[in-house]
Every structure is written in structure tokens, then in C-alpha cells.
Amino acid sequence: MLTNRQLQILQVIVDDFVTSAQPVGSRQISKKEWITTSPATIRNEMADLEELGFIEKTHTSSGRVPSEKGYRFYVDHLLQPISMSAREIGLFQSVFKNQIVEMEQVIRESANILSDLTSYTTILLGPNVSKHRVKRFQIVPLSEQTAVAIIVTDNGHVENRTITLPQGFVPSDIEKTINILNERLVGVSLLELQSRLELETFNVLRQHVNTADSFIQSLRNVATFQNEGKIYFGGKTNMFNQPEFHDLNKVRALMEMMEKESQVISLFQHEDAGIHIRIGSENNHLVMDDLSVITASYSIGNDQEGSIAIIGPKRMDYQRVVSLIDVMRSGLSGALSNKVNDGL
Amino acid sequence: MLTNRQLQILQVIVDDFVTSAQPVGSRQISKKEWITTSPATIRNEMADLEELGFIEKTHTSSGRVPSEKGYRFYVDHLLQPISMSAREIGLFQSVFKNQIVEMEQVIRESANILSDLTSYTTILLGPNVSKHRVKRFQIVPLSEQTAVAIIVTDNGHVENRTITLPQGFVPSDIEKTINILNERLVGVSLLELQSRLELETFNVLRQHVNTADSFIQSLRNVATFQNEGKIYFGGKTNMFNQPEFHDLNKVRALMEMMEKESQVISLFQHEDAGIHIRIGSENNHLVMDDLSVITASYSIGNDQEGSIAIIGPKRMDYQRVVSLIDVMRSGLSGALSNKVNDGL
DNA sequence: TATTAGCACTCCCTCTTAATGAGTGCTAAC
DNA sequence: GTTAGCACTCATTAAGAGGGAGTGCTAATA
Structure with missing residues (x-):
């Protein structure tokens, strides 16, 4: 257990080193008005603190610098909240x-x-975004083969991917797909989206829409988000x-x-x-x-x-x-x- | 006008300096097998090249380094295409x-x-994106007061903004707005979008939709894109x-x-x-x-x-x-x- | 006349040495 | 338990010496 004086000295060393980036010597510490002991005494205390692993020297005759253990102790025990300007x-x-x-x-x-x-x-x-919930799906065709799939979440976040449409996919197929997706998946969190698609939605799609596996693969991609x-x-x-x-x-x-x-x-x-x-x-x-x-x-x-x-x-x-x-x-x-x- | 030999020497200086980052001396140049003259001659040529401003010394007795003018000349006249590995x-x-x-x-x-x-x-x-053309507008309401406005372009790019809805805006108003925007603005480039909105679309909106100026301002924001x-x-x-x-x-x-x-x-x-x-x-x-x-x-x-x-x-x-x-x-x-x- | 060998000279770079100064640890006195 | 005194350590800086790479000039050469 550290004595009061050791705590004081450790605190001064950390504080001074933080501002100056220079090793702190015994003389410098003794100058603080609330430190009443002489440099020699402080040197003895510092030797103890060093032995305990809280401070270290950069070379044999340098001042002391906080060790990682010293910082850790400072952070855990000596930190006091300060008010802002x-x-x-x-x-x-x-x-x-x-x-x-x-x-x-x-x-x-x-x-x-x-x-x-x-x-x-x-x-x-x-x-x-993985906790956002789906608010709306949208698929906007760009050409015969491609379209943009869009997911709007309840927070107003918009995710979009370009997808490839199956051969012979007609506008009404797109309509149907959009409807199916919106009916079944609004309110689902993006995290669950993938599994919900797999478990039920894809089957429904296969039943109602002239669809292809490549299209389903595209939709899978749509539901893949960055994790962070x-x-x-x-x-x-x-x-x-x-x-x-x-x-x-x-x-x-x-x-x-x-x-x-x-x-x-x-x-x-x-x-x-x-x-x-x-x-x-x-x-x-x-x-x-x-x-x-x-x-x-x-x-x-x-x-x-x-x-x-x-x-x-x-x-x-x-x-x-x-x-x-x-x-x-x-x-x-x-x-x-x-x-x-x-x-x- | 530079002599052939001066061109050769300039080329060696640039090439060598490019690879070594060290000033190039006369002896080093003379070592190249296709250079037949002695270092002394090269020194004379170098003095001339220096006077012409193509090369310079880092200090009195250093080798030469290309000057900006030297690089410029090299780039303009000595560059030859190389093939890739x-x-x-x-x-x-x-x-x-x-x-x-x-x-x-x-x-x-x-x-x-x-x-x-x-x-x-x-x-x-x-x-x-400013040359992309609008493919589709979409407005997805999030709550009573807010919605997400989405623009899909012909290239599959998606722009979106959160907008504030006027008080008392009902779903049918949103439908109407979407229709008006899509009727009038599909095919317009993002660059022109702003002015087209101002010139005609806003007036139509005011006629058909229970709208408010704050809403129009929101739509203005939607049509503002980063320039680059x-x-x-x-x-x-x-x-x-x-x-x-x-x-x-x-x-x-x-x-x-x-x-x-x-x-x-x-x-x-x-x-x-x-x-x-x-x-x-x-x-x-x-x-x-x-x-x-x-x-x-x-x-x-x-x-x-x-x-x-x-x-x-x-x-x-x-x-x-x-x-x-x-x-x-x-x-x-x-x-x-x-x-x-x-x-x- | 163009080229080249030879040589003095310049400047950078590296190594060494010495001086300075901040700080420590230890001893002995208070 | 505290402190003054002192020898000692080590980083830092400045100054000086030696070596090396390269130049410019001069005089000899092809």
C-alpha cells in the first residue's frame, strides 16, 4: 500500500510528465508548494516507487517517468473529474x-x-445498422437485366445494391416481388433479414414469381450488410x-x-x-x-x-x-x- | 538546342537519380557502356547543362541533380513508353x-x-454524378413528420435525404407528390434537376398537393448534390x-x-x-x-x-x-x- | 579544336573527444 | 525519519580531425 506522500509524488510525476514530456526529477517535485520535503527525501520515495514498478528511469541518471503500471494506478485511483471551460x-x-x-x-x-x-x-x-428495422423495400429496374434494390430502414438509413434480373423477368414480376418482400419483411431487423429470407420468403417467391436461382442469390447479397x-x-x-x-x-x-x-x-x-x-x-x-x-x-x-x-x-x-x-x-x-x- | 551528347547525359542523370535518389557524378555517368567519353568531358557538358538550367548541384562539390526544368524537358522529350511485365x-x-x-x-x-x-x-x-439522369423518385414516410426522399439514377446510383413533411400531410399527398415528380423529372440529369424543380415542378406541386413552403425547401435540398x-x-x-x-x-x-x-x-x-x-x-x-x-x-x-x-x-x-x-x-x-x- | 589526365580545392559526413549539466544513490550528520 | 553533501552516470552539444566523392581548371594530347 502506498503512503500518502508516495501518492502525492506519483501524482506530481504523472501530471508533470503529461504536460512536459520530460522525465521528472526530485528537485522539480520538491518545488511544488504543497510538497514540503527535500529533494533527498523525495529521491528515497522515488526509489521505493520504482521498486514497486510505478515509475521508471530512461537511463541511470535521469528523472523518472511513469510506467504503464503507474499510469494504470493513476487512472484507477488518482483521476479526478475536471470541469470544462x-x-x-x-x-x-x-x-x-x-x-x-x-x-x-x-x-x-x-x-x-x-x-x-x-x-x-x-x-x-x-x-x-444491423438493429435498424426494414421500413420499405423497393426495386427499380434499370434495364432488361439489371435493377437497383433498395431497403429503407425505420431510422431513415438507405441501403442499396445493384442486382441482376433473371431472363424474361417482366415488370409485373417485379411488382409481385416488391409486394411479397414488403408484406413479409417490414419490421424485421437487418440482422435477422438474411435468415428470414432463407426460411420463408424465398419459398413464397418461388411459388408466385417466375424467378430464378440467380435472382435469389442477388437478393441474398442485398441482405448482407457490413457488420460495423x-x-x-x-x-x-x-x-x-x-x-x-x-x-x-x-x-x-x-x-x-x-x-x-x-x-x-x-x-x-x-x-x-x-x-x-x-x-x-x-x-x-x-x-x-x-x-x-x-x-x-x-x-x-x-x-x-x-x-x-x-x-x-x-x-x-x-x-x-x-x-x-x-x-x-x-x-x-x-x-x-x-x-x-x-x-x- | 542541346547536342546529342547532352541529351544522353541528361537522360542518364534523370534515370540514375530516379532510381538511386543520389546526386549523379561524372564518373558514374562515364561508366555506362554507351557513353564513350571521359569523366572530364562529361564534366564540361554538365557545366553547360547546369548553365542552361537543366541540372543543379546540391552543394559546390556534389554530383548533379535534375532541376524542375530538367524533369520537364525529360518528360516532354525523352520519355519513351515501356511495356509492362x-x-x-x-x-x-x-x-x-x-x-x-x-x-x-x-x-x-x-x-x-x-x-x-x-x-x-x-x-x-x-x-x-451530375450527369446521371433521374430514373425514379421515391418518398418513404418514416413518421408523421419525416420521410426519406430517394432518387435512383440511370446508372444505378442512389441518392437519399431525410426530409420534413408539412403538418397534416397525408399518405395520398405523398402519392401525388411522387407521381408529379416522376412524371416530370424522369430523364432529367441531376445537374439540371434543381432548375427544373424551380421552373415548373414546384408550381405544379403547389396546385395539386396540400403543400407547404418548408416542404419545397426540403425538396430543394434533395436536389443538391456534391459537385465532385x-x-x-x-x-x-x-x-x-x-x-x-x-x-x-x-x-x-x-x-x-x-x-x-x-x-x-x-x-x-x-x-x-x-x-x-x-x-x-x-x-x-x-x-x-x-x-x-x-x-x-x-x-x-x-x-x-x-x-x-x-x-x-x-x-x-x-x-x-x-x-x-x-x-x-x-x-x-x-x-x-x-x-x-x-x-x- | 575537342578530349582527357592530373591536381588542388570544396563540402559533406562520420567519428572522436571534451565539456556541460541534470539527475541519481549513498553516506554521514542532524 | 530527514536532509546536506558529494561522487558518479549518462545524455547532449560543440568542436575538431580525417576521409571521400565530386568539381573546376590547367596543361598536355590526339
């Missing part, structure tokens, strides 16, 4: 109050604001400002990671909802060893969610980011749920 | 032959292949491999540029069609001073086009890239025009 609050309100029409735009703006305020990189995961929401980035190049990223290889690795959708998505995986902080190697990804990720999820209406992530150096201003992400999550939830209730 | 041809065919369904996917893959083959960054501009095609990137991080980009600030500036849509679009602006090469400062953009951009356009069907750009260091393998981009342009044009003819 008027300017920040204003910025948030500008996105949410401003009657913005499209959900997509709200999310996009949010990502930018968050990255501006933190000067870290922000990733927003849009809501997963769309990804929005804010401040992709912000990491260039961080001194720990003055190394080209690191920047490069990070940039490459962000180009790969699956790797980005994996940053968001969590057992439960709430605000999560993953520090350095806790991300289980070599590229992320020097980075921390703070994630939270926001909700839209009753059962849909999206996620927010802020990626910064391990030496991240956790207090601030946690506060900001919390405000953003509730702001987004509020703004977007309203839209849903309005039927949008 | 079997492997490369195979790669291209895999995108175009493979019966890929969605146009978007073909474009995306093309960007990746091109960046893989060149190890530069590729940008593809999707076709501009979608942007696809390939090999965004390839520039990290180029030795001239071992400077963090340059990489950063480039990355930031690529995040800004308008700046990316401006790379494509050209008076006429065909393959264009812009070298360094010819791009009129500070960030691009060390970069060259080769652009070409591809066509889809009769009157739509998209563009291809390859961004590399000024020290770019112009011959190869020009060949590749030319193959890609005709391949893309062929593949996508077929799709259009199939009605897709």
Missing part, C-alpha cells in the same frame, strides 16, 4: 443545438471538435504534434493501422459499456504500445449504439480526455436519440 | 475481368493496385518509403493536404483531357513542391468521367507511371462502360 462548452453546444439535419454530419463534426479540443486523434464509430458502423476520423494528423511521435516509423505504423478497418474496429472491442481506458500494451497491438485509447459508447434511441475513441500518447491528459469524452457521449446520445424520436 | 498485366486483368458487381469496388481495387505497382500514392476520383465524385485513395502511406520524405514535416504537410477534399480535388483540375504531368511547383501548392502528379481521366459510358492521379516524388519514375496510368485508364473505361451498357 466556457469555450469548450460552447463548442459542444454548437454541434448539438444547431439544428443539423443529417446524423452523419453530427457525428462527423463531433469527431472534429473532439480532436480539436484534445489535440489527439478521434475515431467515431457510427451506429451499427461507419468509421469517422478527426485529427488524423494530430499525432504528428506529439513529441513521442517525432519518430517517422511510429507515425507510419500508426497511419497504416488507421487505414485498416479491422484493426481500427478492434480498438473498440469491450466486454461492457462505459468509459474504458487502455494504456499502451493493454491494447494488444504492437503499434499501440506507446499509445492509450479511451473509449466510450453513445446510444441512439433504445437499442443502437455507436462508439467514441480518443487515441493519444500514453502520456495523455487522462483527466481532461475522460471529461470531454463523457460530455460528448451524453451530448451525442441526446442529440441523436431526439432525431430518432422525430422519426429520423 | 506479365505480372503487372495479370494484376490489372484480375480487377477488370473478375466479374465484380459494384462499380465502387472496381475503383477502389484499381487505386490499390496502382499504388502497389508504383509504390506511390494513388487517388481516384469517382464519376461525377467521391475520392478513393490507394497507398496513402507509401510516401513514407521515399527518402525525400524522411522529413517529418513534409510527410505531415502531405497527410494534412490529403485530408482536405478541396485541395485534393484541385490536383485534378485541367484544361483538357489526356495524361497530364505536373512537376513540383507546377502544382501551385507549397506542399507539392517536392512532388509530381500525373493525372488522367477515364470515361464511363458516353459522357461521364472520373480521374486518376498518382502522386510521387519529383524524382518519380515517369516512364513507368505514365505507362501504368494509361493502361489503367483504358482498362477502367472499358470495364465501367460495359457495366453502364448492361444498365448498371
Whole structure:
């Protein structure tokens, strides 16, 4: 168990290192007015803290730097919520109050604001469409052989695919197909759509419509959706400002990671909802060893969610980011749920 | 006018510098088997070439490097088409032959292949939708107040917007609106759509439908499209491999540029069609001073086009890239025009 | 007259060395 | 338990030396 004085010292080390990016020495700590002991005493305490694994040296005679364990302890025990400045609050309100029409735009703006305020990189995961429910099917023929199939969901999301029509398919066949699909599948969630099609709808189609297997295959494709929401980035190049990223290889690795959708998505995986902080190697990804990720999820209406992530150096201003992400999550939830209730 | 020997020497300097990224010295040039003169003579010629502005030194006693004027001359007069390897041809065919369904996917893959083959960054501009023609309007109500308006174009492209319905708008009003829109606007290009709405359709609507000005405003929004095609990137991080980009600030500036849509679009602006090469400062953009951009356009069907750009260091393998981009342009044009003819 | 060998000179790059300074750990005194 | 004092470590910076690649010029050569 850490003594009070050790807690104080650990806190100063983390806080100072977060702002300066320089190893923190005993003299520097002793300068804080609320620290009354001499540098020598602090050095003894630091030796203990190091032995316990909370801080480490960059070389034999350097100041101390928080270890991952140190950050973890700081995040778990020393973090205190801070309040936001008027300017920040204003910025948030500008996105949410401003009657913005499209959900997509709200999310996009949010990502930018968050990255501006933190000067870290922000990733927003849009809501997963798989819980939307079908509102309407439509098939619009383009030519003898092709048509566009459209699904409108209860949230106003529109999915569309180009499909191939069977030989000899006539307009009345299209009408019939549309009717069958709408009769049977309106209200079904996109997640269930595939299985519902297989289990019943295809059979009905085969009975009533001059159809072909290739057409059914096309419809199968229509019902296949991306499993995850769309990804929005804010401040992709912000990491260039961080001194720990003055190394080209690191920047490069990070940039490459962000180009790969699956790797980005994996940053968001969590057992439960709430605000999560993953520090350095806790991300289980070599590229992320020097980075921390703070994630939270926001909700839209009753059962849909999206996620927010802020990626910064391990030496991240956790207090601030946690506060900001919390405000953003509730702001987004509020703004977007309203839209849903309005039927949008 | 340059002598034959000067042409030869300039060519060697450009070719060698392109592959090695190192200033080229007289001795190195004299080693080429088809160069028969001694280093001393070559030095004299180089002094002349330098005076004429085609090459320059990085410092007093360094080898020579092509100047922008030198590259320009090389590109205009010394470039010879090269043939592609079997492997490369195979790669291209895999995108175009493979019966890929969605146009978007073909474009995306093309960007990746091109960046893989060149190890530069590729940008593809999707076709501009403004020349598509309306195939069908659809309005799907979501709630009392909101609905989704959908436009399907003759190419199978789907545009959609959420709109607000006027108070007291009933289903039959929606039916009427859909009919009016489809009667009057099918076949109109998206470019003209706005003006056609204003000139006639809105008046008809006002006569037949219990409508409101807010509704008309919504429809106006529906007819507003992005002016340019979608942007696809390939090999965004390839520039990290180029030795001239071992400077963090340059990489950063480039990355930031690529995040800004308008700046990316401006790379494509050209008076006429065909393959264009812009070298360094010819791009009129500070960030691009060390970069060259080769652009070409591809066509889809009769009157739509998209563009291809390859961004590399000024020290770019112009011959190869020009060949590749030319193959890609005709391949893309062929593949996508077929799709259009199939009605897709 | 065009070409070339020879040579002094320039500038970059790398390696070494020395000086500086921030910070530590330990010991002994308070 | 705390602290002053001091020897020690290591990163960082600056200055200097040596080597190498390449040039420009001059004088000799074909």
C-alpha cells in the first residue's frame, strides 16, 4: 500500500510528465508548494516507487517517468473529474443545438471538435445498422437485366445494391416481388433479414414469381450488410504534434493501422459499456504500445449504439480526455436519440 | 538546342537519380557502356547543362541533380513508353475481368493496385454524378413528420435525404407528390434537376398537393448534390518509403493536404483531357513542391468521367507511371462502360 | 579544336573527444 | 525519519580531425 506522500509524488510525476514530456526529477517535485520535503527525501520515495514498478528511469541518471503500471494506478485511483471551460462548452453546444439535419454530419463534426479540443486523434464509430428495422423495400429496374434494390430502414438509413434480373423477368414480376418482400419483411431487423429470407420468403417467391436461382442469390447479397458502423476520423494528423511521435516509423505504423478497418474496429472491442481506458500494451497491438485509447459508447434511441475513441500518447491528459469524452457521449446520445424520436 | 551528347547525359542523370535518389557524378555517368567519353568531358557538358538550367548541384562539390526544368524537358522529350511485365498485366486483368458487381469496388481495387505497382500514392476520383439522369423518385414516410426522399439514377446510383413533411400531410399527398415528380423529372440529369424543380415542378406541386413552403425547401435540398465524385485513395502511406520524405514535416504537410477534399480535388483540375504531368511547383501548392502528379481521366459510358492521379516524388519514375496510368485508364473505361451498357 | 589526365580545392559526413549539466544513490550528520 | 553533501552516470552539444566523392581548371594530347 502506498503512503500518502508516495501518492502525492506519483501524482506530481504523472501530471508533470503529461504536460512536459520530460522525465521528472526530485528537485522539480520538491518545488511544488504543497510538497514540503527535500529533494533527498523525495529521491528515497522515488526509489521505493520504482521498486514497486510505478515509475521508471530512461537511463541511470535521469528523472523518472511513469510506467504503464503507474499510469494504470493513476487512472484507477488518482483521476479526478475536471470541469470544462466556457469555450469548450460552447463548442459542444454548437454541434448539438444547431439544428443539423443529417446524423452523419453530427457525428462527423463531433469527431472534429473532439480532436480539436484534445489535440489527439478521434475515431467515431457510427451506429451499427444491423438493429435498424426494414421500413420499405423497393426495386427499380434499370434495364432488361439489371435493377437497383433498395431497403429503407425505420431510422431513415438507405441501403442499396445493384442486382441482376433473371431472363424474361417482366415488370409485373417485379411488382409481385416488391409486394411479397414488403408484406413479409417490414419490421424485421437487418440482422435477422438474411435468415428470414432463407426460411420463408424465398419459398413464397418461388411459388408466385417466375424467378430464378440467380435472382435469389442477388437478393441474398442485398441482405448482407457490413457488420460495423461507419468509421469517422478527426485529427488524423494530430499525432504528428506529439513529441513521442517525432519518430517517422511510429507515425507510419500508426497511419497504416488507421487505414485498416479491422484493426481500427478492434480498438473498440469491450466486454461492457462505459468509459474504458487502455494504456499502451493493454491494447494488444504492437503499434499501440506507446499509445492509450479511451473509449466510450453513445446510444441512439433504445437499442443502437455507436462508439467514441480518443487515441493519444500514453502520456495523455487522462483527466481532461475522460471529461470531454463523457460530455460528448451524453451530448451525442441526446442529440441523436431526439432525431430518432422525430422519426429520423 | 542541346547536342546529342547532352541529351544522353541528361537522360542518364534523370534515370540514375530516379532510381538511386543520389546526386549523379561524372564518373558514374562515364561508366555506362554507351557513353564513350571521359569523366572530364562529361564534366564540361554538365557545366553547360547546369548553365542552361537543366541540372543543379546540391552543394559546390556534389554530383548533379535534375532541376524542375530538367524533369520537364525529360518528360516532354525523352520519355519513351515501356511495356509492362506479365505480372503487372495479370494484376490489372484480375480487377477488370473478375466479374465484380459494384462499380465502387472496381475503383477502389484499381487505386490499390496502382499504388502497389508504383509504390506511390494513388487517388481516384469517382464519376461525377451530375450527369446521371433521374430514373425514379421515391418518398418513404418514416413518421408523421419525416420521410426519406430517394432518387435512383440511370446508372444505378442512389441518392437519399431525410426530409420534413408539412403538418397534416397525408399518405395520398405523398402519392401525388411522387407521381408529379416522376412524371416530370424522369430523364432529367441531376445537374439540371434543381432548375427544373424551380421552373415548373414546384408550381405544379403547389396546385395539386396540400403543400407547404418548408416542404419545397426540403425538396430543394434533395436536389443538391456534391459537385465532385467521391475520392478513393490507394497507398496513402507509401510516401513514407521515399527518402525525400524522411522529413517529418513534409510527410505531415502531405497527410494534412490529403485530408482536405478541396485541395485534393484541385490536383485534378485541367484544361483538357489526356495524361497530364505536373512537376513540383507546377502544382501551385507549397506542399507539392517536392512532388509530381500525373493525372488522367477515364470515361464511363458516353459522357461521364472520373480521374486518376498518382502522386510521387519529383524524382518519380515517369516512364513507368505514365505507362501504368494509361493502361489503367483504358482498362477502367472499358470495364465501367460495359457495366453502364448492361444498365448498371 | 575537342578530349582527357592530373591536381588542388570544396563540402559533406562520420567519428572522436571534451565539456556541460541534470539527475541519481549513498553516506554521514542532524 | 530527514536532509546536506558529494561522487558518479549518462545524455547532449560543440568542436575538431580525417576521409571521400565530386568539381573546376590547367596543361598536355590526339
